[in-house]
Amino acid sequence: MAITLSGDQAIPGPPLSSRLTPAQVWGILLLTPYLLVFLAFVVYPVCYGLWLARDPANYVALYHDPIFARAAINTLIFLVVGINIKMMIALFLSGFFAQQRTWIRWLSVIFILPWAVPSIPTILSVRFMLNPEWGMVNHFIFSLTGDDGPNWLNDPTVALCMAIAVHIWKSLPFWTLILITGRLAISHDLFEAAEVDGASWWQKFRYITWPSMQTLYVTCTLLSMIWTLGDFNSVYLLTGGGPADLTHVLATLGIRYLRLDQLSLAMASIVCAMPFVLPLVYFMMKRLSR
Amino acid sequence: MKLPSLRDVATEARLLLIGIPVFLWTMIPIYHMFLFAISPKEDAFSGKLWPDHPTLHNFEIVFKQQHYFLRDFYAQFWNSTLIAVSVGVLTLFIATAAAFAISRLKVPGGRAVLNLALFTYFIPAAFLAVPMYRTMGNYGLLNNHWSLILAMVTIASPYAIWVLKQASDKLPVELDEAAVMDGATTLQIFRLVYLPLMMPSLVAIGTYAVLLAWNEYLYAFLLLSNDRDITLPVALGNFLAADDSPWELLMTTGFIYALPPAAVYYAFRRYMVGGLTAGAVKS
Numbered sequence: 001m002a003i004t005l006s007g008d009q010a011i012p013g014p015p016l017s018s019r020l021t022p023a024q025v026w027g028i029l030l031l032t033p034y035l036l037v038f039l040a041f042v043v044y045p046v047c048y049g050l051w052l053a054r055d056p057a058n059y060v061a062l063y064h065d066p067i068f069a070r071a072a073i074n075t076l077i078f079l080v081v082g083i084n085i086k087m088m089i090a091l092f093l094s095g096f097f098a099q100q101r102t103w104i105r106w107l108s109v110i111f112i113l114p115w116a117v118p119s120i121p122t123i124l125s126v127r128f129m130l131n132p133e134w135g136m137v138n139h140f141i142f143s144l145t146g147d148d149g150p151n152w153l154n155d156p157t158v159a160l161c162m163a164i165a166v167h168i169w170k171s172l173p174f175w176t177l178i179l180i181t182g183r184l185a186i187s188h189d190l191f192e193a194a195e196v197d198g199a200s201w202w203q204k205f206r207y208i209t210w211p212s213m214q215t216l217y218v219t220c221t222l223l224s225m226i227w228t229l230g231d232f233n234s235v236y237l238l239t240g241g242g243p244a245d246l247t248h249v250l251a252t253l254g255i256r257y258l259r260l261d262q263l264s265l266a267m268a269s270i271v272c273a274m275p276f277v278l279p280l281v282y283f284m285m286k287r288l289s290r
Numbered sequence: 291m292k293l294p295s296l297r298d299v300a301t302e303a304r305l306l307l308i309g310i311p312v313f314l315w316t317m318i319p320i321y322h323m324f325l326f327a328i329s330p331k332e333d334a335f336s337g338k339l340w341p342d343h344p345t346l347h348n349f350e351i352v353f354k355q356q357h358y359f360l361r362d363f364y365a366q367f368w369n370s371t372l373i374a375v376s377v378g379v380l381t382l383f384i385a386t387a388a389a390f391a392i393s394r395l396k397v398p399g400g401r402a403v404l405n406l407a408l409f410t411y412f413i414p415a416a417f418l419a420v421p422m423y424r425t426m427g428n429y430g431l432l433n434n435h436w437s438l439i440l441a442m443v444t445i446a447s448p449y450a451i452w453v454l455k456q457a458s459d460k461l462p463v464e465l466d467e468a469a470v471m472d473g474a475t476t477l478q479i480f481r482l483v484y485l486p487l488m489m490p491s492l493v494a495i496g497t498y499a500v501l502l503a504w505n506e507y508l509y510a511f512l513l514l515s516n517d518r519d520i521t522l523p524v525a526l527g528n529f530l531a532a533d534d535s536p537w538e539l540l541m542t543t544g545f546i547y548a549l550p551p552a553a554v555y556y557a558f559r560r561y562m563v564g565g566l567t568a569g570a571v572k573s
Contacts, residue, residue: 022475030388034388035403048424111316112559118505134335169315169319255512258423267420277413
């Protein structure tokens with residue numbers, strides 16, 4: 001028997017409400033708070049921002065701004081190199097943490113810490129560790145070699161690498177955790193059968209683990225890329241975009257323009273990133289809403 | 291008991307060879323923060339691995355607000371708490387209502403709303419920050435706690451709706467049908483059937499929203515600026531304004547600021563891992 005929430009209780013009235021069941025009226029009411037938030041704080045800002053960035057002169061100005069080009073390249077390095085290194089380490093460590101050992105279970109509890117604590121104090125902690133005169137790293141180098149260590153954050157290449165390292169430090173636990181879930185879902189029988197057949201660890205990985213995890217791995221990589229585009233903290237709090245504005249990424253560059261009161265440039269720099277962001281977002285939505 | 295074979299020892303050694311670097315990599319920045327918090331200034335700057343005279347004096351200075359950078363510590367701590375809790379409550383309210391409407395009431399257009407929410411979830415937050423800042427200015431909300439609360443609710447709800455919708459879909463539809471047979475109204479179903487069954491997911495999502503707001507730096511730093519209105523992370527960032535920042539106090543405050551979310555995370559770990567990672571990536 002089909003039960004519906006409709007029918008005889010419907011209040012007669014204007015055509016629209018008579019076509020809706022009470023449950024649907026409640027549904028619309030309950031959906032309203034989110035729709036209001038969405039309209040006021042997503043739709044309006046986005047439209048307003050696009051309107052601010054409408055003047056083509058902004059894009060010409062961006063094109064001639066060497067800092068913008070540098071930030072775009074940095075962002076690309078951050079995404080392509082940083083994320084892939086991070087995900088490969090996460091894939092490797094997911095295998096490590098899937099081992100059944102008491103001490104490894106304890107280590108996994110500690111391993112989550114960077115994800116559980118807020119990023120600001122830990123990034124600042126790393127920043128001081130890299131201080132050329134008083135930082136722990138250079139003290140350590142001095143005690144080993146008797147030479148002064150490098151001025152870590154004063155070299156744009158090294159500083160960007162450090163920002164990537166901080167990003168990896170912070171988000172590696174999260175992705176490892178997700179890949180562990182994927183790895184534990186693989187049937188153990190497969191590995192036992194492979195063991196009997198005398199497969200090497202590489203063969204087990206290549207023919208059992210990887211085929212069942214590749215979809216998850218690719219999804220995670222793409223998702224991590226989208227989110228890393230918005231990683232403001234790792235760069236801003238470690239290098240502040242410096243030295244000489246050479247380590248900016250798109251996330252910090254927009255804020256830099258904003259601070260300089262060049263709002264339309266800030267918006268234009270974000271609009272420039274959209275041709276790369278939107279296909280990724282579209283692809284992710286397709287994947288997740290299946 | 292038999293002795294471990296050579297092969298077992300080799301495997302264990304190889305695992306340790308991975309485990310020790312992982313441990314060091316994870317702990318060094320956190321240990322460094324802790325080390326500064328218990329060191330007097332001269333020890334902190336000397337690069338020692340353990341201070342000659344460990345002390346809790348830094349904590350005393352912070353709790354008594356005895357430094358220029360710390361004079362509004364309690365106000366800022368309170369701001370952080372108030373904003374995080376408000377974001378948690380509002381997000382839960384908005385997301386639960388929306389998930390119930392979409393998943394249980396099958397409201398027309400629910401699918402479209404869900405897709406809009408997912409879309410927002412994927413837009414990098416730092417990109418939305420610039421137009422959001424101007425919008426808050428237009429609404430006259432800058433330097434008002436509501437600006438940060440509403441911004442964080444906007445960022446937290448899409449994911450909350452999505453996870454709660456997935457969890458709602460798993461509840462058997464027969465429950466609603468039985469309740470309707472017994473003459474329950476929609477609100478009664480929501481209150482008496484839906485909410486109790488959704489409790490684990492609600493705890494996970496509430497925690498997620500609270501931690502997201504407590505940890506937020508960028509939006510807080512853009513939207514709030516008066517010393518008495520800002521949240522703790524912004525205050526921490528402001529330490530960098532001076533060339534001779536008291537780093538030992540900065541790290542002490544940072545340590546205090548990092549404790550509550552770490553404690554909450556570990557307390558609700560069971561919910562977080564089950565409720566959030568399952569929703570985070572569906573393969």
